[in-house]
Amino acid sequence: MVLADLGRKLNSALSQLNRAPVVDEKVVLDGLLKEITNALLEADVNVKLVATLRKQVKAKVKPALESTDKAKEVQRKNIIHRAIHDELVHLVDPGVEPYKPKKGQPNVIMAVGLQGNGKTTTCTKLAVHYQKRGFKCCIVCADTFRAGAFDQTRQSATKAKVHFYGSYTETDPVAIAAEGVAKFKKERFEVIIVDTSGRHRQESELFEEMKQIQAAVKPDMTILVLDASIGQAAEAQSRAFKESADFGAIIVTKMDGHAKGGGAISAVAATKTPIIFLGVGEHLGDLDRFAPQPFISQLLGMGDIQGLMEHMTDLARQNPDRQKEMTKAFEEGKLSIRDWREQMQNIMSMGPLSKITSKIPGMAGLMEGLAGEGTDEEASTRLKRLICITDSMTPAELDSDGMLFMKLDKDRKPIGLTKRVRRVAKGSGASIREVEEVLMQHRMMANVAKQMGGKNGMLQALKGMGGAGRGRGGGPGGMPSPAQIQAMRRMMPPGMLQQMQQMQQNGGMEAMMRNMMGGGGPGEGDMPNMEEMQSKPLSFQIACGCLSCDQK
Known part of the structure; x- marks a missing residue:
């Protein structure tokens, strides 16, 4: 993808800034700006524009660096981040509104x-x-x-x-x-x-x-x-x-x-x-x-949450009645396997998976985890494979919450998988492991829906952050305003926002995803970690615990 290499280099430079214990002008700032300007020049950005950007960033952050208060290192880093973000925006924003076609006239x-x-x-x-x-x-x-x-x-x-x-x-x-x-x-x-x-x-x-x-x-x-x-x-x-x-x-x-x-x-x-x-x-x-x-x-x-929501809105125009049903199910956290399949098909229609994940904050590199050394095409092929498995399910199974595939004890608690799994695997030419993966993916989405939907869910917070305009928060530079940040804090589980910020700085994507999904670690919460999912091919997490499948 064009500019993907530039994005990686800019992210690498900013990550080094985050790891620096002390921010000073000669060592940290000059080194950071050197990496950023080199990345822009290698991407064929005009040399005069790059020189102007460097000069403007230094002018904006100089007052913060002159302060002798060492307790404000985090604040200094934020100021540098903001200055670089704003100057890069200035490069591609001439401040001119383009013509917009009007209905009812040529x-x-x-x-x-x-x-x-x-x-x-x-x-x-x-x-x-x-x-x-x-x-x-x-x-x-x-x-x-x-x-x-x-x-x-x-x-x-x-x-x-x-x-x-x-x-x-x-x-x-x-x-x-x-x-x-x-x-x-x-x-x-x-x-x-x-x-x-x-x-x-x-x-x-x-x-x-x-x-x-x-x-x-x-x-x-x-x-x-x-x-x-x-x-x-x-x-x-x-x-x-x-x-x-x-x-x-x-x-x-x-x-x-x-x-x-x-x-x-x-x-x-x-x-x-x-x-x-x-x-x-x-x-x-x-x-x-x-x-x-x-x-x-x-x-x-x-990321670009607002852009992602607009893209999904465009998809919703194709079948507005069905989309209303899906939205209601998502907010209530009651997604059926059919709902999961439709959402996956929508994702497939939105283009390459890397394009989608790049719009989600902190998840630009998620494709590397999904496809390993593979490409967008290989990851899409794998997702298509999982979707095709659902074609061997009956209408009742598709409209269920997945519990039809569970063996239940006398207290109605899941203790394993039923013969339905083997039938679906045989009918679709898949392995039991692959059918189990479909069930797990569905459960993951249902748990995320439960966490994010409803009046007090994260979706409302994200909508609030984008409410000041396309991709813009209510604060300066398009960032969230203090009121929006407080709204997010109220809507998230206690301590979750701080954990996400810390994990994002440390690059702990798996840990961040596990917390977003509701799990605090191996065997905790609603979700297993990625290692556990891969190392136990015949066990997966349902809301009430970790299940093992009897292959006999």
């Missing part, structure tokens, strides 16, 4: 950019994005320079069920653009996206043509489509397009690749133009909305 959007940057694919993704939000969308193909451009538009638009306009015979892109926009305005389309030919700043004739198209269709917003791998050329190219087309927004494509990606950041600073979307894959739904605060928070391993 909104003309024109896409420009270099050849091969993915304009045509991005135009279709953009149409799909707005179509999901209730807009009547269409695409006009005004690219007559590239062979097969109209065929590509026709194929992708047909697949997305989006109306399109173009011509095999007309060679004048200005005429095609004007006719297409006029036609769709007459038919009362709300979002009209005009795709243009790719052009380079040295191609003066094509730049003049771009100006003519812009004059003919009078777009409400012109978007520069920028490849994440453009590197140091981003500043010069973006300036040339800004001077000619005066674009009002940027979409960065191919963010799922292995490019350095810092050039896009440089383009934002050079043109004072906001990024509005990131292309994160080849599929039509792989277009993520961009917001500076959550983007930097995610880059620093702090």
Whole structure:
């Protein structure tokens, strides 16, 4: 993933700061800033921007470092963290609000950019994005320079069920653009996206043509489509397009690749133009909305809870009635196996697992634990395997809380597993161990639902933290306000917030997860630790204790 390497290096530098017993300017701060600036330069961020960031951070933290009170080391570290976070946000936030399409009226959007940057694919993704939000969308193909451009538009638009306009015979892109926009305005389309030919700043004739198209269709917003791998050329190219087309927004494509990606950041600073979307894959739904605060928070391993909730809200639009049932079940902590399966399928539809975990605070590296040395694809294959096992369950088993698979003693306490487990394993071609893993995963989610749902659950606290705006807390710099922190303290079990903070600083992810799930250690609470889960293939934890399965 683009910028993933930058994120790892920034996190590594900040972790060293957390471990430092004493914070001083010459040793700790200068060393930290050297690592951060080197990471940014290696990611192709413009050298002037990096120098400015270093200077601004030092200016912000200098008063705190001059204090002789050694009892304020934690406070100094927090100030440095905040300064670095805020300056990184400043790099990608020009402070300009982009145009937002309005319903009930035509909104003309024109896409420009270099050849091969993915304009045509991005135009279709953009149409799909707005179509999901209730807009009547269409695409006009005004690219007559590239062979097969109209065929590509026709194929992708047909697949997305989006109306399109173009011509095999007309060679004048200005005429095609004007006719297409006029036609769709007459038919009362709300979002009209005009795709243009790719052009380079040295191609003066094509730049003049771009100006003519812009004059003919009078777009409400012109978007520069920028490849994440453009590197140091981003500043010069973006300036040339800004001077000619005066674009009002940027979409960065191919963010799922292995490019350095810092050039896009440089383009934002050079043109004072906001990024509005990131292309994160080849599929039509792989277009993520961009917001500076959550983007930097995610880059620093702090997650993007609000972004994750928005993504899940988009999924909920597909079946609102079923989503209401799921929400109620989640809040009550009464998830059936069918509910678990649907949630897993939703997760699978949200994209790579690493993308999802990166939005959860402190869990950016969780994929390494899930897939070991494997990849996103291998982890997804494993999850699909578990989901397929549920296809061999009866409707009654799917709608149960999993207790149908339990042997109960006279006091109705589970003492083992029933023959249903063996039947499901045989029917799905899986092992008993794999069926047991499905049951454990379901139980884990049910326990998390119980901890987080309801009026006094953690979900309400997290919603409160994001209530001041997308990805923003009520405090300065987008961080939680004192009132929000107190609300979280009240909603969490006693001491849990402090434990999570300490574990996150020490990198104890397994311990943090175990506490979040309700277990304090091996054999305690509702959840076993990860070692216990792996070392005991035929035992798993149910709410009332640790169970062993008799294989006989």
